[in-house]
Amino acid sequence: MSEPVLPLVSGHALQGTLAWTPRGPVSVARYCADVQALARWLPAGRWVINLVEDRYHCAVLLGACAVSGRVSLQPSSQSHAVLRQLAGAYPGCHALLDAAPAQPLPVPTLQMPPLAAGAAPAIPQVPRDATVAVLFTSGSTGQPTPHAKTWGRLMANGRSEARSLGLDGCPHTLVGTVPAQHSYGFESTLLLALHGGCAFWSGKPFYPQDLADALDAVPRPRLVVTTPFHLAHILASHVRLPAVDRWLSATAPLDAALAAQVEQDSSAPVHEIYGSTESAQLATRRTVQGAEWTLMPGVQLEQQGDTTWAHGVHVEGRVQLSDVLAVQPDGRFTLLGRHADMVNLAGRRTSLAYLNEMLRGIDGVQDGAFFLPHDDALRQVGRLAAFVVAPDVPAASLQAALRERIDPVFLPRPLVQVPALARNATGKLLRATLEQLYRDWAAASFPREGGDAA
Template sequence: MSINSTPTGTAAAFNYASLESPVIYHQGKIIKLGELLDTVDYLSTKIPAHQHILNLYEERYYFLLGFLLALKQQSISLFPSTITAHTLAQLHENYADILVLSDDSEIAAALDLKALLKGSTQQKSQTSHFPEISLQQTVAVIFTSGSTGQPTPYKKLWSDLVTTSHLLAEQFLLPEHSHHQLSALLATVPAQHMYGLETSIMMALQQGLLIHSSKPFFPQDISDCLADFQQYALQANTLINSILITTPLHLKACIKTGIDLSAVSLFISATAPLDRELAQQCEQDYSAQVKEIFGCTEVGSMAYRRTIKSQQWTVLEDISLDSGDEHNEVQINTTRSIKHFAFNDIVDVIDNKHFLLKGRKEDLVNQGGKRTSLAYLNHHLQSYDELVDACYYQDDSLSNSQDDSRLIAFVVLQTPLSEALSQPFSKQQLKKAQQQQSKQIRDYLKNKIEAVFLPKKIIYVPQLPRNSTGKLPLSQLKKLFLQNV
């Protein structure tokens, strides 16, 4: 497929050597391509085609079944950035005929594939046919949180996902991988986000790699999953090349707890820039390369680097950079369906293929790899009834790295707590009242935004330092913060 022209034609959903090829390790068992396709076949006879599929599974086996079912039935997979009661209601308002796939009993009207597959006796056809997918087909809609309370959708064509998976494979997989050893992917990130989708699902399917179904969380969980791969390698008498798809947060936890990850042959990190020293230590401790992907929901994976070798990022082949305009807005051009996009981050363009990352734009928030904007968070915070004014604030001095500094909120209440309490009151009583108030505000926000974006501290102030145009200068917020801690 040429990447320089509008893609036409079709591309396969996967490229495994045979129906006997191992696709995914799930619950102590290897599922081969033939069995996987039989299961998708069975599901497609039980589940009528829907326009949209909301695939919420964390276990990649069930995610993969839902994803392949969507491809087979030409349904569009919806990937919201957060799952709260609020975002689910918004999705149902904006998209017709959504099939929700989930094993979470709290999600209304969800179909659980596990229940559907329990006790089913599938025909072993071993000749399963899976259609090629038109490159122009919209296969997914993936959302950013937007800035006004409405998530912003981005359509992904099959060509978008196929192209990036091939470009990533060129950078991250050894060319001889399929001949001598099996490459296996383990990911600590969700399959529903662009990074996880492009690497742990698309790259795996397109390159015929083995996937681990689990999304490990603690360092020990990662180590346990790697042991699963090693055990399979022994049984199958093959060599396995394990690749860990993860984030700076998880890498830091692995290093700090001294867990043994020597089974990993390559670490891929994304969602926030990786600290160079951490990468260095990781390469040393685990004798494996650490490479990073830079990307965003809107465009997908855009650039890569090996952290210890280069500060610079090199963009993927289908992307070129425009040097910044007078507003210092750097634009990327690409043959992907989005065509053009202005960076969310502040970057220095070196040439049309290389750039340096200088920091996040003031409005951008990154918490443990999850991104949103301050505008979005402020929108929800300010919608709380009993306050006059409020804003989020991200203070970099609380943390070593600006990317994981936690969020706080300034709140101006209609009735200040000091007036609401009966006089006289002790400091202790005021503190208790503040804790209760903060709990109420957090409970309110919980239904609207993801837990990592809840304010870690809420500071009650008589007013916010708005200037004559109503804006809140960062320098003034910093001052307010320092006065209150």
């Protein structure tokens, strides 16, 4: 990839279908015309906050930024606090939405204009080293941080994923339940279409029936880009889905039993993506075939002790990973847990991810998560806590089931039953959410004068 400029779309010819919308298919030529029209319409300024919900609009905004020297800012949250941070960090930015906001936002806003009805005669070119997007971490363990992405790396990303999943020889229609602004949704719907030869559905179905309707609207073969959270709810709903030819999951480890059940019910393989906002996607696996991950083409790992770095053709630089990996000589690896999630109690070591998997695997458990307080002000009992959604299972039964699955030193005290766990759009539980649940439990269990449970 030594060329100074690269095409906006490399996976299709001009007349190929890039997207499907409720109005029908959208060709590459139509997409390029929409991109150029939006690029001319956008006001002066380098930064555009991407708040559009429609996946096709998101792709058009990305393209408009790429061809006009602008940058698409893609926050993981649309909270007022996050938007105020962006306004301060990126002077002169505007937010683009599909429709007028329900309430005023703390940044200047624009509404997506009507798109062109024409067809571009050629695919625009984009400078290879141009920064076209800034993605932000989810903030699951702290403050969201920005990560700039250049066009050449993004193009290589889409191509690498297509090769890794075998989609370069058999393009699928992509139906994503995750936001296009999030790194996983961005890579596995938009980039996989722009540079991997696939097409994508413009919507973002959340509920199982919405997913069924979306699948009905697009041709086979179909690939659903989703999360473990969504997969579990799809199975529990018993909604009958149109044929799915492949499933793709990320954002959290997928339980092997859940993957096996999805494969049995749908007769379609379930694959996972491993990566991060910082590093981009790095590896894939078919969950039912074992715990080992296979690196994507062009990715290399380096290790020193428990620390691993990733680099390669689509990775922006040399990125230190947040996970502890066991890497084999051939490059395949298994995940031992996140550095921040590793727990060492009484000389025994495990990860919160493993403990969560054991908890969620108990019959009757709908959701659950372990929590290790790091803040002295939060510590009340000096050991792990867990929050669980299991309305029909007594706490004593949950503890008994856990005792059969994990070392007793990791048994949670307390184990708190809650009606639901508030997850974000990609199914992640933010640490701040668990901290607040722990504070609420501590305030009720250790009342202090004035209601202070610190």
